[in-house]
Amino acid sequence: MAVIVILPRSLVSLIPGTSRSTEVEATTVAEAIDRLDERTPGLRNRIVDSGPVIRTHINVFVDGELARLDTALGPSSTIHVIPAVSGG
Amino acid sequence: MSRTLILVGTSKGAFILDGGGDRTGWAISGPLCEGWPIHDLQWDPATNSIYAGGGSPWFGPAVFRSDDLGRTWTHSSEGMTYGDDGEKIPSVWNVTPAHGSIYAGVQPAGLFRSDDGGKTWSHVSGLRDHPSRQDPGWSPGAGGLICHTIVPHPTDADRMWVAISAVGTFATEDGGATWEARNRGVLDCNSPNPYPETGQCVHKLVMAAGEPETLYQQNHCGVFRSSDAGRTWSQVDKGLPSEFGFVAAPHPRESSAFWVIPLTHPEEGRLAPDGALAVWRTRDRGDTWERQSKGLPQEDAYVGVYREALSTDRGDPAGIYFGTSTGQLYGSTDEGSSWSRIADNLPPIWGVQAIEVD
Numbered sequence: 209m210a211v212i213v214i215l216p217r218s219l220v221s222l223i224p225g226t227s228r229s230t231e232v233e234a235t236t237v238a239e240a241i242d243r244l245d246e247r248t249p250g251l252r253n254r255i256v257d258s259g260p261v262i263r264t265h266i267n268v269f270v271d272g273e274l275a276r277l278d279t280a281l282g283p284s285s286t287i288h289v290i291p292a293v294s295g296g
Numbered sequence: 297m298s299r300t301l302i303l304v305g306t307s308k309g310a311f312i313l314d315g316g317g318d319r320t321g322w323a324i325s326g327p328l329c330e331g332w333p334i335h336d337l338q339w340d341p342a343t344n345s346i347y348a349g350g351g352s353p354w355f356g357p358a359v360f361r362s363d364d365l366g367r368t369w370t371h372s373s374e375g376m377t378y379g380d381d382g383e384k385i386p387s388v389w390n391v392t393p394a395h396g397s398i399y400a401g402v403q404p405a406g407l408f409r410s411d412d413g414g415k416t417w418s419h420v421s422g423l424r425d426h427p428s429r430q431d432p433g434w435s436p437g438a439g440g441l442i443c444h445t446i447v448p449h450p451t452d453a454d455r456m457w458v459a460i461s462a463v464g465t466f467a468t469e470d471g472g473a474t475w476e477a478r479n480r481g482v483l484d485c486n487s488p489n490p491y492p493e494t495g496q497c498v499h500k501l502v503m504a505a506g507e508p509e510t511l512y513q514q515n516h517c518g519v520f521r522s523s524d525a526g527r528t529w530s531q532v533d534k535g536l537p538s539e540f541g542f543v544a545a546p547h548p549r550e551s552s553a554f555w556v557i558p559l560t561h562p563e564e565g566r567l568a569p570d571g572a573l574a575v576w577r578t579r580d581r582g583d584t585w586e587r588q589s590k591g592l593p594q595e596d597a598y599v600g601v602y603r604e605a606l607s608t609d610r611g612d613p614a615g616i617y618f619g620t621s622t623g624q625l626y627g628s629t630d631e632g633s634s635w636s637r638i639a640d641n642l643p644p645i646w647g648v649q650a651i652e653v654d
Contacts, residue, residue: 222330222355222371250372254355257384258377264384265354291354 209233211285213240218291219255223248237268238277240287255289265292298652300609301365302617302638303346304625305334305647310348312366313638319615319629322638329360329369333387335444336604339651340393346651347414349400351387359391359400361414365653375417376400376408378424390604394448394456401443405434405460407472420472423458428477428494437462437497437516438562444603445501449508457511457526459501464494465513465526478526485517485539499603500544504551504581512554512582514544519556521582532582537569543606547631548614553579555608555616555632557601566600573597575606575618577632591635592626599624604647611652619645 213230220226225248234240238260245252257263260277268275269288281287302313302322309327334350348360348369358371376385383404390401398410400417407420423443428434434441442461449455454471457478464479482496497516504510511522519533519541533539538558547553555577559566568574574589600621609615617627623642628635 218330219355250374253373254352257356258380258382259384260380263354263356 209283211240211281213244213287215289216291223251235281237275237279267292298654301651301653303337303649304619304645305337306643306645307333308643310334310337311642324639325366328366335389336391336647337649338391338393347391349388349391357385357388357402359388359414372415389442389444390446392446395453399446401446403440403442405441405443407443407458422473423475426475434463447501447503457501459498462497464496465498465501467526481529482520483517499542502544502546505546505549507551510551512544514541514556519582535585536576542603543601545606545608548608548610552581559600567598571596571598575632588632602646605645607648607650609650615650617648617650619648
């Protein structure tokens, strides 16, 4: 299913080829990040830590709700990747 | 004609200062590396590349690479992991090119190697397999459990030394497969056993010019030298105002000469003693020391100098440069006899590296 992933400006400037808003086919948050990483290698490493888990100071929201890597996506979900205020 | 660049790592990105062919002017570019905290920058003359190691509080560790003297950068931490069940790695503290590979020292302490110019990384697991990590254990110092120094042998790719805060110096002679603790004679002033096998808080380890068996280190508890590749050490800080300091830098040609910047003890702030900033030079392997402060602030200079923030160039006379915890960068082009302020308002400086480029 097609979902929209919204990346923070700091990631878009860090990784050439990324866009603030991208449509991908995915059923979970992890799949959506993997699809983005296939287009722009290295993106996953910036969002996902060993575990695998979402990095401590990054929050991912699906349709406005705090999500994890295994959170299921709806048919037209929107994923927001947002650096946390706690990051420093 | 070559020109001298100073690569500066700070808490808010990297900076490059260009001193041209005569080491003056010092045009500043930056902040580079997207403003990430950068601990260390190094030059790889084999590929004319600059490497920068650091870590973002949000996006994790990375080694940045530039092939055009800092105008554009790529970055990667692919493979820089202790596994899905292992400890997480927040930052790179040292990046060192050697013998066609790139090495990265990270927090929590460990060593990674890249054989493809920094695109992918593999764990040099032999270091963390050293039995001292389990018994008595590796405990972090105030700056964390960090592998902050990598000293490759200049001609033998199988030989290398690394330094880990509050753990000590280790050496490999088989390309990283196995490691040996090399701390005999190094004081641990924070332990009831003053000379343990490991646990010494080495702050910076350097190799004497042209003498791979001669090492110098600035430690939490003193300055030490070794003439047998780190197997035994002698304390050589008599005459310095403090045993404590972070930095050490070797002379580019004189094997008996190196510099340190003593600071007050941790309980007193890790600052320039008496608010008077000074670099100290030895030309006899630490037997005697000379205070060098002409041009440096001598009143109310309550600043520190972090572990990567002292570097020499290869000029003749040698240039020497250091950065402070409050963002001043000082330089000398006469081997420390006189100093001038090169930059005054950078973020807190963590790393300084002088290089010569064509």
